[in-house]
Amino acid sequence: MSVLGQALAVARKDLLLGWRGRTRTLAVxxxxxxxxxxxxxxxxxxGEVGVSAAAGFLIVALLLxxxxxxxxxxxxxAEDRAIEGLLLLPVDPVAIYxxxxxxxxxxxxxxxxxxxxxxxxxxxxxxDGANLAGLAVLWFLAAAGIAAPxxxxxxxxxxxxxxDVILPLLLFPLTLPILMTGVRSxxxxxxxxxxxxxxxxxxxxxxxxLVYWILCGALFSRxxxx
Amino acid sequence: xxxxxxxxxxxxxxxHKWALAHVDLEVEAGQGLLVVGDNGSGKTTLLRLLAxxxxxxxGKVEIFGAPPQEPGSGARARLGLVGHxxxxxxALSPLETLEFWNRLAGGARSPADLEALLDxxxxxxxxxxxxxxxxxxxxxxxxxxxLHLEKPDVVLLDEPFSALDEAGRGxxxxxxxxxxxGGATLIVASHDPERAAPLCDRAIRMDQGQVIWQGAAFGxxxxxx
Amino acid sequence: MGILLLLVGSYMGLFVAPPERHMGEVQxxxxxxxxxxxxxxxxxxxxxxxxxxxxxTSNSKWDDRLxxxxxxxxxxxxxxxxxxxxxxxxxxxxxxxxxxxxTTSLIMFLLFAGILALRAFVEEPLRRAxxxxxxxxxxxxxxxxxYFCVKWFRSLHQVQSSPETVHSSMVVPLRVNSFAMLFIAxxxxxxxxxxxxxxxGEERPPTRRQVEGEGNV
Numbered sequence: 001m002s003v004l005g006q007a008l009a010v011a012r013k014d015l016l017l018g019w020r021g022r023t024r025t026l027a028v029x030x031x032x033x034x035x036x037x038x039x040x041x042x043x044x045x046x047g048e049v050g051v052s053a054a055a056g057f058l059i060v061a062l063l064l065x066x067x068x069x070x071x072x073x074x075x076x077x078a079e080d081r082a083i084e085g086l087l088l089l090p091v092d093p094v095a096i097y098x099x100x101x102x103x104x105x106x107x108x109x110x111x112x113x114x115x116x117x118x119x120x121x122x123x124x125x126x127x128d129g130a131n132l133a134g135l136a137v138l139w140f141l142a143a144a145g146i147a148a149p150x151x152x153x154x155x156x157x158x159x160x161x162x163x164d165v166i167l168p169l170l171l172f173p174l175t176l177p178i179l180m181t182g183v184r185s186x187x188x189x190x191x192x193x194x195x196x197x198x199x200x201x202x203x204x205x206x207x208x209x210l211v212y213w214i215l216c217g218a219l220f221s222r223x224x225x226x
Numbered sequence: 227x228x229x230x231x232x233x234x235x236x237x238x239x240x241x242h243k244w245a246l247a248h249v250d251l252e253v254e255a256g257q258g259l260l261v262v263g264d265n266g267s268g269k270t271t272l273l274r275l276l277a278x279x280x281x282x283x284x285g286k287v288e289i290f291g292a293p294p295q296e297p298g299s300g301a302r303a304r305l306g307l308v309g310h311x312x313x314x315x316x317a318l319s320p321l322e323t324l325e326f327w328n329r330l331a332g333g334a335r336s337p338a339d340l341e342a343l344l345d346x347x348x349x350x351x352x353x354x355x356x357x358x359x360x361x362x363x364x365x366x367x368x369x370x371x372x373l374h375l376e377k378p379d380v381v382l383l384d385e386p387f388s389a390l391d392e393a394g395r396g397x398x399x400x401x402x403x404x405x406x407x408g409g410a411t412l413i414v415a416s417h418d419p420e421r422a423a424p425l426c427d428r429a430i431r432m433d434q435g436q437v438i439w440q441g442a443a444f445g446x447x448x449x450x451x
Numbered sequence: 452m453g454i455l456l457l458l459v460g461s462y463m464g465l466f467v468a469p470p471e472r473h474m475g476e477v478q479x480x481x482x483x484x485x486x487x488x489x490x491x492x493x494x495x496x497x498x499x500x501x502x503x504x505x506x507x508t509s510n511s512k513w514d515d516r517l518x519x520x521x522x523x524x525x526x527x528x529x530x531x532x533x534x535x536x537x538x539x540x541x542x543x544x545x546x547x548x549x550x551x552x553x554t555t556s557l558i559m560f561l562l563f564a565g566i567l568a569l570r571a572f573v574e575e576p577l578r579r580a581x582x583x584x585x586x587x588x589x590x591x592x593x594x595x596x597x598y599f600c601v602k603w604f605r606s607l608h609q610v611q612s613s614p615e616t617v618h619s620s621m622v623v624p625l626r627v628n629s630f631a632m633l634f635i636a637x638x639x640x641x642x643x644x645x646x647x648x649x650x651x652g653e654e655r656p657p658t659r660r661q662v663e664g665e666g667n668v
Contacts, residue, residue: 009329013315020317020356076315084279085313085369089330089376090302149589156582160572169568170586173561174593177600184604204603208596215592219585221297222506226280226578237656240575247656281509281577284656431664435657441664 003095010091010099011106017076018107024072025107032065032115040122054123055186059142059179061115062108066143067168069107070150073100074158083224093221101151101213108143112136125190134189134198138182141205145178146171148212156223181205230255230380230411231276235285238271238435245271246435249285255379258412258426262419262448268435269415270310273382276413277307289380306378308386312369316358320349320368323357327375335375343371347397362389370398373405381405383414387421395421419448484534486629488556490636491527494520495559497640499591502584511651512644514580517587518570519643521563523636528560555598562590576651 018025039057043049077083086096116135120127127135150171157167181204188198229252236249246268253259261269274280275287278294278301287294289301314323324340335343344350347367357365366389373381381402387395402425406412414422423429429448431439441447498520505513535553536546547553566586573579 006330009326013318013326016322017315017317076317079316080314081311082313082315084311085327085372086330087279087297088277088302088305088307088313089327090297091330092297152585152589156569156585159578166565166569166572170562170565173558173565174589176558177593177596180600180604201603204600211592211596215589219506219588222581222585225581226575239656244656248659283577433660436660437662438660439664440662447664 006095007099011103014103052187070154097220104147112139142182152216237284239283260426260429261415263432267432305380307382309384321353490632494524502587515644515647519640
């Protein structure tokens, strides 16, 4: 069977598991919402914050929730050593990586509408059809940029005790470029793009995504060695 | 001479401890090998090395002349392992599990085939329940079905009879006898060797990671003395 | 020898070279700051090279060197941040500014700290070696991304100073100190690699035992 077909089967399985464990998936979304509420009380309870601050909160909320989603994704693989069962079938590790990375991206994308809606309410952002399309693209790229290294690192940390500390420690500094380009693009989409910089930022974000998706995919199989 | 599984000077170290050392095996295609030893003698490590799940620290493993650790070598496609773990996802039903494995293994089986397999394993009535609610024996039966799906040329079994009831053991013995008739090589690690011995031709006894006795599987020469 | 060179270089930097026109005596921190940055970056690059070499060969001697390079880069990164903050406090009146180089150094420092923390949690040497090699490669590739990102982000606010204006009497102590630091760093890496290689324990398996029974298996 082709690597692509295997990757799709793995992604399908992960999404099915996400749906079966939907109480947990929902809890991840709820966690993201709680962090947003905390942010708004911490800095904006007595007034307005700028659009870029709101964008920052939104993407940080995504990052914090992603840790929970990624850990769950590999907890299920580690529990009965299911991932070894895949390797024995035999599934190419590259297919496992891309299947899981795609599924994790989609799960993070699903957080988008909920978190964005809340942000818009809390920080009174003006959303309309035109900027929603841009935000959707941006959200997808940001989710993909977090999921790619996240899938690589969660595969390692899921097999450790004390993983709760290590995964964010590795992932958060790494995703700074995603955070910065994300915030800047968000700002440009909502406040207008007077100097036509948006395209550059989105391209930069896409380039980062590509670097992570290629590099992490190439390295993943080595993390399975024992 | 057509060896299916060959190891030479195979050794594996975890941290400071050598779990396995100086293992030289040569198993003919179609032969059955019984691996006997106490807990911690290296049986599981040996099987995981043969399956390519572990990298050798020293020496090498060849399955039909190819190293099993490399995903693209083709050796992995020819071997099957039933181990302590069932490789199951708790949130899937047995039918979904089989469908998923079948799709990854190339999708050769029809849905009706899969239903028939579940029936054979005595899981037909539970085919839409979640695996998470299964007993250890039911989980074991489901993981044994992988052998029916894959029809491997090299069958690696690590304590295959544990958790199974009498009927389950009989079914597993029948499965293994069928596979051997089809020309498969069998390597069985067990501390319940009386049951596995009739399936095997030769036996080795392991102690502290090394082979300390080798000989015929019948006659109970492998018993500890 | 490295320490000797460092002493000579620092003496030249502190007492021989002329004070800088605008910044005065504080500028003398440059004689350690710039070499720290250069050598720190070099050690990070070495870590990357060792990580690739390990993944390529799976030879644990590269992992020993990788630990050394990671720890020395971590140390130099920490020193760099402290020096940068001191400099910032005196020249700009603030401890911290989100300047391109300072931010990139901070992120690199955090990334390497994360890898060292990962190592501390993995007990199995083979896993520890492959995982830290993988993490090192990803982190190293990430550093230029962070750099360009911060640069773009800040591009409207700051213009970078160009280093060509440095006077030749300042160049000599800079060079001497750089080599001094380089020697110390390499010595530390080699030393750390030796310690790591010793702690890995017995390389050879236990002696082969007699096989009893009949025939070959």
